[in-house]
Amino acid sequence: MIPLSTASLKTESWQQQLADGYCSIRELLSDLELSAHFSPAMEKAAGAFPFRLPRYFAALMKKGDPHDPLLLQVLPVAAELQHTPGFTTDPLQDEAAYEGHGILHKYQGRVLLIATGTCAVNCRYCFRRHFPYAGHQALKNEWRPTLARLRKDTSIREVILSGGDPLVLSNDRLKKLIDALADIPHIRRLRIHTRLPVVLPVRLDSGLIEILGNTSLASSLVIHANHPRELTAVLAQALTPLRHAGVTLLNQSVLLRHINDDLRTQVTLSEALYELGVLPYYLHQLDPVQGAAHFAVDDHSALMLHRNMERQLPGYLLPRLVREIPGAPSKQTLPGSQNRKNFIAG
Ligand code: SF4
16 A cells, blocks of 8 residues: 555645655555565665655556556666666766756757756666766855856857756745846746656646746746656646646657557657647657666667657657767757658568
């Protein structure tokens, strides 16, 4: 039995729910009636990248199913301890793109701001699972050096708040930061990359909606849903006021072996996103981060899947199949995903 009742999930603040999340693998497996599946290697894997999970998201998992696609995304497993050639601790060379004061500058006209190193959930496939957040984020109560740097570079049109998950910050802190960004004349757009709406929809509270609805920056929220079962009525309800406030809603997902690498799941995901007012934006090939090789889908299978999605979905519901390549000027569309001649459909 999941200890938090649906009623308490409705009444507790998002901060309380964040603090009350699972950090014990044994407890989660016991609540999911999967205690027999526990192994000490799971705790070893969590030693390298901690286990953390909101109870709301755990409540969406099927009890007694060790292959539940939501569980597989968050449960530490022995496979994470294996070293796979080509899988590294800094697969996107974030270190090289780090400019200081929380700023990662990879692409022309936009910068990524590491607003915090904390997430509500630790996704086991995360490309930043080894990122040295200490010393690589904007200082906790001091945005000034970060803002000074952004003010100086007039080529920057868009700031992307990332992390960690920027929505773990309080509304007060977010408002101060967003207001300060809006005061910089050349910055016109704000984008927030966050998994919190999916794993804890209550985070989309009225204060946040007011902040994003009132800023002069054109704002988009990029949520991160990988599976249609993550798209609940609770999430739909939480997203509606954001849409009404004029915030553009997009989704990016990661293609994950045995989780969402089949046609039915991907088509259902895109269609269900649209019903929530969210456009599928990117479908990422996994970044080769150490500890996540067991999630990888080979390029041929990814292309085949994407081609078959293209047959079943209107163009506006087909996410771009992309890979990030360190040093490239933008995300790279997988060769062949837009060129049918190069592709042999299966
Ligand atoms: S929420 Fe995003 S940044 Fe945090 S662990 Fe998951 S994928 Fe990584």
